[in-house]
Amino acid sequence: MGLTINQASVVYPAADGRPPVEALSRIDLAIDNDDFVVALGASGCGKSTLLNLIAGFLSPTSGEILLDGHRVQGPGADRAVVFQKHALLPWLNVIDNVAFGLKLQGGAEKARYEMAGRFIALLGLDGFQNSPVYKLSGGMQQRVGIARALTCDPKVLLMDEPLGALDALTREKAQELILRIWSETHKSVFFITHSVEEALFMGTKLIVMSPRPGRIAHRFDLSFSRQFLAGQSARQVKASPEFIRLREQVLEIIFADEEDAA
């Protein structure tokens, strides 16, 4: 079944003398089980607003969001969010941060730590269970944030520029790790990025959004992540003629929107 967005619009009301903002206009989108949907687009085109709708942090002004046929009416354990700034608890160690969501859900302590330990291993953080998170590098902290989101076993993982703060090499490694985890855990993913290369490499579906009002202007079905998971190296995939052709096509769309906005 998965997640379905039907004709969803969001208008932020007028405030402080500014007019209302039509942040999203009549969005239709299906995120099926196992889909990795990436949203790309010029600043202000409504990517975060769309993520907040799916997370249930925000209600649509009109339209609806359905998860497995049920209307989304607020946040829930079936959807987990990973932000660019991993909202970790700096006074807790790695395992307590990862187990934190389960603690909020009231799970038994032994089961919480077992589950947390499983995702710590999956994210390559074995040996760091008892390290305070403030001592870890940015890339490791982001992996703790992802482990914490996965530990609650959500159906949908929502990621708002999760790799935006990482250096280039760490970012590429994190992309590969997220794809492997996605293929192992069979989550549906909605992923926001500003990097065209990252979007093409990771997504099974790419939506390119345009601003004023925020809408989906272009859609692409992609198979580069499957090529990587089938054994091609990330470098090989990103250097293929088809990848380069699509990268130029998408860059052109985004530059045109940025120029319109200037």
Ligand SMILES: Nc1ncnc2c1ncn2[C@@H]1O[C@H](COP(=O)(O)OP(=O)(O)OP(=O)(O)O)[C@@H](O)[C@H]1O
């Ligand atoms: N709480 C709010 N109140 C009023 N307007 C808002 C609010 N949040 C966002 N907006 C406006 O809605 C539009 C879409 O914003 P949104 O943050 O969803 O875009 P975005 O594509 O995620 O941008 P960015 O890439 O810069 O993060 C923008 O014009 C923004 O200024």
